Amino acid sequence: MARVVFEHVTKRFGDVVAVRDLSLEAFDREFLVLLGPSGCGKSTALRMIAGLEDPSEGSIRIGDRVVDEVEPKDRNVAMVFQSYALYPHMSVRKNIEFPLRTRKVGKEEREKLASEAAHTLGLETLLDRKPAQLSGGQRQRVALARAIVRRPDAFLMDEPLSNLDAKLRVQTRAELVELQRRLEATVIYVTHDQVEAMTMGDRIAIMSDGVLQQIGPPQSVYEKPGNLFVARFIGTPAMNTVTGPVVPEGEGLAVAIASSRVPLPAPYAKAVGDAGLTGVVIGVRPEHLTLASEGLLPATVSVVESLGHERHVICRLEDGQMVIVRQQSSEPAPGEGSMVRLATDLHHLHLFDVHTEQRIEPA
Amino acid sequence: MAASGRPKARRIATRALRYLLLTVLAVVVLFPLYMTIVNSLLRPSQIAARPPTFFPTHPVWGSYSDAWNAGHMGRYLVNSAIVTTIITVGQVATAILAGYAFAFLEFPLKRTLFLVFLATLMVPFEITIVTNISTINDLGWFNSYQGLAVPFLATGFGAFLMRQAFLQVPRDLQDAASLDGYGHWRFMSRVAVPLARPAVAALSVFAFLGAWNQYLWPLLVTKDEKYRTVQIGLKQLRATSIDQVNVTFAGVIIAALPLVILLLVFQKQLVRGLTAGAVKG
Numbered sequence: 255m256a257r258v259v260f261e262h263v264t265k266r267f268g269d270v271v272a273v274r275d276l277s278l279e280a281f282d283r284e285f286l287v288l289l290g291p292s293g294c295g296k297s298t299a300l301r302m303i304a305g306l307e308d309p310s311e312g313s314i315r316i317g318d319r320v321v322d323e324v325e326p327k328d329r330n331v332a333m334v335f336q337s338y339a340l341y342p343h344m345s346v347r348k349n350i351e352f353p354l355r356t357r358k359v360g361k362e363e364r365e366k367l368a369s370e371a372a373h374t375l376g377l378e379t380l381l382d383r384k385p386a387q388l389s390g391g392q393r394q395r396v397a398l399a400r401a402i403v404r405r406p407d408a409f410l411m412d413e414p415l416s417n418l419d420a421k422l423r424v425q426t427r428a429e430l431v432e433l434q435r436r437l438e439a440t441v442i443y444v445t446h447d448q449v450e451a452m453t454m455g456d457r458i459a460i461m462s463d464g465v466l467q468q469i470g471p472p473q474s475v476y477e478k479p480g481n482l483f484v485a486r487f488i489g490t491p492a493m494n495t496v497t498g499p500v501v502p503e504g505e506g507l508a509v510a511i512a513s514s515r516v517p518l519p520a521p522y523a524k525a526v527g528d529a530g531l532t533g534v535v536i537g538v539r540p541e542h543l544t545l546a547s548e549g550l551l552p553a554t555v556s557v558v559e560s561l562g563h564e565r566h567v568i569c570r571l572e573d574g575q576m577v578i579v580r581q582q583s584s585e586p587a588p589g590e591g592s593m594v595r596l597a598t599d600l601h602h603l604h605l606f607d608v609h610t611e612q613r614i615e616p617a
Numbered sequence: 618m619a620a621s622g623r624p625k626a627r628r629i630a631t632r633a634l635r636y637l638l639l640t641v642l643a644v645v646v647l648f649p650l651y652m653t654i655v656n657s658l659l660r661p662s663q664i665a666a667r668p669p670t671f672f673p674t675h676p677v678w679g680s681y682s683d684a685w686n687a688g689h690m691g692r693y694l695v696n697s698a699i700v701t702t703i704i705t706v707g708q709v710a711t712a713i714l715a716g717y718a719f720a721f722l723e724f725p726l727k728r729t730l731f732l733v734f735l736a737t738l739m740v741p742f743e744i745t746i747v748t749n750i751s752t753i754n755d756l757g758w759f760n761s762y763q764g765l766a767v768p769f770l771a772t773g774f775g776a777f778l779m780r781q782a783f784l785q786v787p788r789d790l791q792d793a794a795s796l797d798g799y800g801h802w803r804f805m806s807r808v809a810v811p812l813a814r815p816a817v818a819a820l821s822v823f824a825f826l827g828a829w830n831q832y833l834w835p836l837l838v839t840k841d842e843k844y845r846t847v848q849i850g851l852k853q854l855r856a857t858s859i860d861q862v863n864v865t866f867a868g869v870i871i872a873a874l875p876l877v878i879l880l881l882v883f884q885k886q887l888v889r890g891l892t893a894g895a896v897k898g
Contacts, residue, residue, distance in 0.1 A: 343811045
């Protein structure tokens with residue numbers, strides 16, 4: 255296995271910049287997830303590693319080798335596609351053997367490797383079927399078998415679970431991670447599904463508009479989103495963000511939300527004051543908000559969604575901004591239309607510059 | 618029960634009507650063929666008789682051997698087979714190459730070139746005859762197989778049909794194949810063409826039909842018996858056995874037999890090729 259490195263890679267399609275100055279490293283044996291909404295450039299980045307697209311600027315290394323001038327077939331990477339890209343006219347066995355056949359591996363060796371790959375993914379009984387005779391999950395496993403049979407330096411996966419139904423997706427998610435650990439493989443995995451990213455990745459790299467927004471272990475990205483985009487993208491339901499002007503409050507500073515004031519803890523107040531910011535965005539995760547009689551912000555409950563084990567209370571603040579509170583189902587549920595007050599522990603606050611949208615770290 | 622009885626009766630009536638319509642259509646299509654077979658087995662006097670005979674009670678099988686011998690059908694069939702094979706193979710090969718280029722390759726003026734290909738579909742064959750004759754003449758290809766076949770080795774229709782078929786091949790397959798070391802040539806021959814098999818079969822049948830049934834062009838570029846094709850042979854047969862119409866009918870059946878066999882063998886692919894892409898799945 256090998257590490258994969260992007261060095262200031264930019265990719266343009268005509269006037270459109272799909273990937274902008276991307277510098278990124280997937281470590282050896284790491285499960286790195288490229289996460290972002292559709293059109294953010296994550297698939298283009300993956301295709302550049304495979305050699306299916308050429309970078310307009312910058313270069314890519316696989317292991318210690320710069321691969322910019324290397325043909326896709328000589329990069330020794332395997333790719334798993336969202337559509338699985340199985341050859342419909344070939345049996346499962348032939349599909350798995352295909353990469354070996356093109357590399358002129360002898361028949362005996364080929365059969366042995368294909369059988370091993372099929373065994374690893376539990377496909378032994380399906381070898382003589384055609385892809386059309388398989389379920390989505392089985393096809394997906396054939397695609398994986400075809401990828402692992404070559405023993406590549408890195409696996410590239412482009413939304414491989416998107417075509418599976420929800421239940422199978424959860425199961426396959428765990429199986430994929432198991433497989434990666436067993437093979438000690440470097441995996442670069444593209445998805446728009448942040449749950450997949452959070453659960454599977456050793457690290458996640460979040461992209462938007464072709465720009466890398468943040469990279470880090472899932473928990474740290476969740477706890478310390480680097481900017482407003484990441485804050486809103488990671489987490490379900492998304493982080494609550496409300497915008498307001500910075501106003502003086504006694505000795506310190508506060509953020510004015512309609513008629514209320516949210517006092518900023520001293521280190522934040524200092525950072526905001528030092529930067530001379532006039533407006534900020536406050537972010538609070540739904541699980542860090544509670545309904546309390548002495549809460550800071552008054553709100554009206556508009557909808558209560560019950561998910562069985564938990565509840566999402568969707569409220570409107572006085573100025574119309576929407577806020578979601580996550581409750582355990584054991585807590586008392588508020589009635590729709592009722593007036594409530596929202597409270598939070600102030601150390602759960604995230605603060606962002608209203609203009610640059612970057613995270614403000616306490617001074 | 619009464620409530621479900623009416624729709625059931627209606628369903629049966631609809632189905633009966635549908636079968637009746639199909640039967641009528643089948644009769645309309647097959648009747649001329651049937652009458653050709655019947656007439657080939659009657660004496661000339663019976664053919665001329667009114668009302669016509671619909672069932673040959675004493676079939677005259679000799680008309681087939683007469684047609685075969687007097688009309689040199691053997692020689693003509695071989696010529697037709699040679700020319701048709703060259704044209705069919707040539708058309709399919711050029712159509713696959715052109716269709717693949719239009720579907721999978723990027724090159725300057727691709728769209729314009731494709732439109733030019735399409736535009737050739739609007740030009741009737743008759744318009745090109747004079748130019749083609751003079752070209753064949755310049756090349757000294759009168760009375761030759763190449764003179765009969767070469768003008769038909771590439772068609773805009775074939776390129777169009779294959780392009781459409783190749784466009785149905787998912788892009789991911791090409792990406793996967795290129796990661797596995799397949800260039801265009803191997804991807805085309807091992808993946809794209811096998812997946813486009815219905816279209817290839819349909820095109821083969823069309824090319825075969827067109828080539829086999831050619832009359833005007835072979836008539837214009839051949840004078841020598843040695844190179845004349847079966848359709849011209851039929852015309853000659855009619856002229857030489859004017860008092861033996863049954864022999865002409867027998868010749869028609871002999872000339873049509875290879876086509877009928879071909880259609881029976883390929884009918885599934887033909888229908889699939891024509892309706893490919895019409896229904897998702």
